Amino acid sequence: MALLLRKTRELEMQIDEYFDMLLKGSLVFREGIKLYMEDNEEEFEHHRVQLDSFESKADAIRRSVENKLYLDTLIPEIRGDVLGLLESSDKVLNQSADTLNQFAVEMPMIPESLKPMFLDLTEASAASVECMVLAIRAYFREPEKVRDQISKTMFYEKQSDYIGDKIKRLAFRTKIKLSEKIHIRYFTYHIELIADSAEDVCDRLAIAAIKRSL
Amino acid sequence: MGWSLGANDGVNVFGTAVASRMLRFGTATLIAGVFVILGAVVSGAGPARTLNDLGAINALAGSFTVVLACAAAVAWMTRMSLPVSTSQAIVGGIVGWNFFTGSPTDIASFSKIVLTWVLCPILAAAFAFVLFKGVTAILRRAKLHILHLDAYTRIGLIAVGAFASYSLGANNIANVMGLFISASPFGDLTLTPFLTITGTEQLFLLGGLAIAVGVFTYGHRVMLTVGNELYKITPLSALLVVLSQALVLFLFASENLEQWLISLGLPAIPLVPVSATQAVVGAVIGVGLAKGGKGINYKVLGRIALGWVATPLTACALSVVALFVVQNVFEQKVVTLTPHKLTQASVNALEQEGIATKPLNPLRGKLFIGAASFRSALRNTSPWTEKELFKIFSYAELDTLKVDSTRAKAQLGDDLLSLEQMRAIVSLHGQTFVHRWQLDSALVNASEEWMPKTGSGHDAFNKTLKDKYRLIHPTFRKR
Numbered sequence: 001m002a003l004l005l006r007k008t009r010e011l012e013m014q015i016d017e018y019f020d021m022l023l024k025g026s027l028v029f030r031e032g033i034k035l036y037m038e039d040n041e042e043e044f045e046h047h048r049v050q051l052d053s054f055e056s057k058a059d060a061i062r063r064s065v066e067n068k069l070y071l072d073t074l075i076p077e078i079r080g081d082v083l084g085l086l087e088s089s090d091k092v093l094n095q096s097a098d099t100l101n102q103f104a105v106e107m108p109m110i111p112e113s114l115k116p117m118f119l120d121l122t123e124a125s126a127a128s129v130e131c132m133v134l135a136i137r138a139y140f141r142e143p144e145k146v147r148d149q150i151s152k153t154m155f156y157e158k159q160s161d162y163i164g165d166k167i168k169r170l171a172f173r174t175k176i177k178l179s180e181k182i183h184i185r186y187f188t189y190h191i192e193l194i195a196d197s198a199e200d201v202c203d204r205l206a207i208a209a210i211k212r213s214l
Numbered sequence: 215m216g217w218s219l220g221a222n223d224g225v226n227v228f229g230t231a232v233a234s235r236m237l238r239f240g241t242a243t244l245i246a247g248v249f250v251i252l253g254a255v256v257s258g259a260g261p262a263r264t265l266n267d268l269g270a271i272n273a274l275a276g277s278f279t280v281v282l283a284c285a286a287a288v289a290w291m292t293r294m295s296l297p298v299s300t301s302q303a304i305v306g307g308i309v310g311w312n313f314f315t316g317s318p319t320d321i322a323s324f325s326k327i328v329l330t331w332v333l334c335p336i337l338a339a340a341f342a343f344v345l346f347k348g349v350t351a352i353l354r355r356a357k358l359h360i361l362h363l364d365a366y367t368r369i370g371l372i373a374v375g376a377f378a379s380y381s382l383g384a385n386n387i388a389n390v391m392g393l394f395i396s397a398s399p400f401g402d403l404t405l406t407p408f409l410t411i412t413g414t415e416q417l418f419l420l421g422g423l424a425i426a427v428g429v430f431t432y433g434h435r436v437m438l439t440v441g442n443e444l445y446k447i448t449p450l451s452a453l454l455v456v457l458s459q460a461l462v463l464f465l466f467a468s469e470n471l472e473q474w475l476i477s478l479g480l481p482a483i484p485l486v487p488v489s490a491t492q493a494v495v496g497a498v499i500g501v502g503l504a505k506g507g508k509g510i511n512y513k514v515l516g517r518i519a520l521g522w523v524a525t526p527l528t529a530c531a532l533s534v535v536a537l538f539v540v541q542n543v544f545e546q547k548v549v550t551l552t553p554h555k556l557t558q559a560s561v562n563a564l565e566q567e568g569i570a571t572k573p574l575n576p577l578r579g580k581l582f583i584g585a586a587s588f589r590s591a592l593r594n595t596s597p598w599t600e601k602e603l604f605k606i607f608s609y610a611e612l613d614t615l616k617v618d619s620t621r622a623k624a625q626l627g628d629d630l631l632s633l634e635q636m637r638a639i640v641s642l643h644g645q646t647f648v649h650r651w652q653l654d655s656a657l658v659n660a661s662e663e664w665m666p667k668t669g670s671g672h673d674a675f676n677k678t679l680k681d682k683y684r685l686i687h688p689t690f691r692k693r
Contacts, residue, residue, distance in 0.1 A: 001369055004365050004368065004369070005362075005365055008361045008362055008364070008365040009362075011361055012359050012361050012362070015361075073235045073236075074361060074364055075360055075361065075364045076235045076236060076449070077448055077449060078360070082360070139360075140359050140360050140361075141357045141358070141359055141360075142357055144354075212360075
């Protein structure tokens with residue numbers, strides 16, 4: 001009995017650690033974009049490497065949790081839902097790390113007039129990720145609070161769509177090269193994709209929460 | 215019968231836990247086996263006593279035939295996919311034996327048993343409803359992590375499974391071995407000066423082992439089938455269902471609990487073997503109602519009610535047929551013929567009980583060997599009710615008893631009888647009685663401590679007194 005409870009506590013801590021990685025990843029992503037907009041290459045590079053490291057650690061923790069859930073046949077009724085949530089939320093972190101890497105590789109030219117809006121877009125996407133993490137944490141302990149956090153995630157996702165649309169419109173009306181316009185559109189899309197991925201996770205989470213309440 | 219009880223009812227205890235992979239089959243069978251045996255030996259006597267009140271099958275071949283017929287009825291109903299209750303089958307079997315041999319059925323005991331068939335699922339539903347509401351309210355406040363809840367559920371399933379196995383053994387061993395008590399071939403076994411295993415306890419141990427073997431050998435397939443197909447509920451709900459079932463079975467089996475309730479002035483719960491399956495059905499409905507009442511399949515409920523009625527009727531019919539075959543084709547003694555005679559004393563006693571004795575005049579002094587011939591003769595005199603027949607049989611049954619205080623002291627000792635009670639026996643030393651009730655009356659006249667107490671609050675004393683009477687009758691029986 002003591003062994004079972006000890007294993008359970010360890011697994012809970014691992015799951016918490018995994019979601020801590022997601023949260024930290026979102027914060028580092030936000031800071032990274034800010035530093036890129038400030039043309040602070042050195043710090044931007046540091047944050048990019050840090051985000052890559054969080055992404056690798058999160059993958060390792062996720063695989064370990066999945067193994068334990070199966071080997072110890074824990075939570076048999078909802079194991080599928082929990083594993084699905086872990087895997088889909090991992091895509092959000094992957095998307096954040098990939099976006100930052102793309103910034104480092106392609107070094108897009110962002111006009112000064114568009115930089116504040118890019119920061120707003122990043123804020124909205126990061127906020128949707130943070131609400132997504134809170135929603136999943138609530139699923140594990142307080143399923144009745146999941147709905148509130150899902151609503152917030154949806155709100156920030158809509159915000160990111162709105163801001164992204166504004167950026168694209170402005171970019172194509174600005175007197176810059178077509179290649180730069182297309183580049184700006186590409187990076188806008190990829191930052192929006194982070195919020196979209198967070199929304200997909202929440203759609204899955206909503207069903208899982210309903211199943212848990214039954 | 216023990217094997218089929220274990221294979222079928224073991225499911226009710228650990229079915230969902232094993233099918234949902236919360237518990238390994240090996241762990242489940244080990245816990246079930248150990249606690250079923252414990253429950254059978256430690257607490258099985260109460261319900262067995264009630265079954266014997268309904269009808270005492272007094273020949274080994276008769277007991278064997280009735281149990282076999284009941285097992286066949288259970289198997290047949292199971293093949294027809296009707297949910298079956300071994301408890302109800304056994305009651306039907308006993309009534310069948312009474313019918314075949316002409317022995318009267320104690321309507322009071324029969325009514326008590328039938329009442330519990332109705333009470334059992336209702337009580338289980340009530341327990342499950344209250345437990346579900348209570349536990350969900352507590353969990354909502356506790357804000358437990360899913361994984362912690364899972365761990366506690368597993369621990370709960372093991373603990374409750376053990377309790378449920380104990381209750382199953384205690385309550386249902388009467389179905390397996392109760393009919394053999396009167397015809398038991400086992401005597402008391404003294405292992406050490408401090409440890410004596412009575413014949414009944416040995417019988418129950420054998421029955422408990424049979425149940426444990428049934429769980430181990432056949433339970434796995436049945437557990438996986440029933441756990442997944444009969445009702446898909448969460449492990450936590452399953453825990454509450456099993457707990458409710460265990461509580462109901464324990465309520466109807468525990469003599470200590472009964473005496474505690476009586477001491478508080480609350481009504482006594484009849485100690486009767488109740489159906490574990492019906493308790494589970496009731497508990498599942500209770501959980502369904504607690505969740506809002508949606509999803510209850512009333513068609514399935516109807517089939518269950520049909521099985522409830524069909525089982526005892528089928529077992530009764532099969533018992534009668536089987537007894538006829540065993541007696542007339544295999545020429546085995548399915549009943550030990552008890553002599554009956556309407557002596558002057560028995561007629562006077564019946565008059566005092568309010569039975570009209572004028573129609574009995576043609577039968578006075580005549581000796582009848584066997585209940586069937588006596589019943590037939592009685593039917594020709596007047597249309598007696600079953601209740602009146604039961605009284606006439608009780609007072610007319612011949613059972614020659616000679617009081618021997620030396621044998622009483624040696625066999626019963628000072629622990630069972632009080633000083634006053636023993637003095638009463640000594641005062642009657644050497645006297646012979648032709649009816650059991652005459653000895654009982656003489657003991658009452660010799661000492662107040664042999665008199666049942668009237669009024670509320672004395673049920674425990676009267677029950678113990680009844681047990682003492684049951685012990686002294688075979689002690690003084692003329693060999």
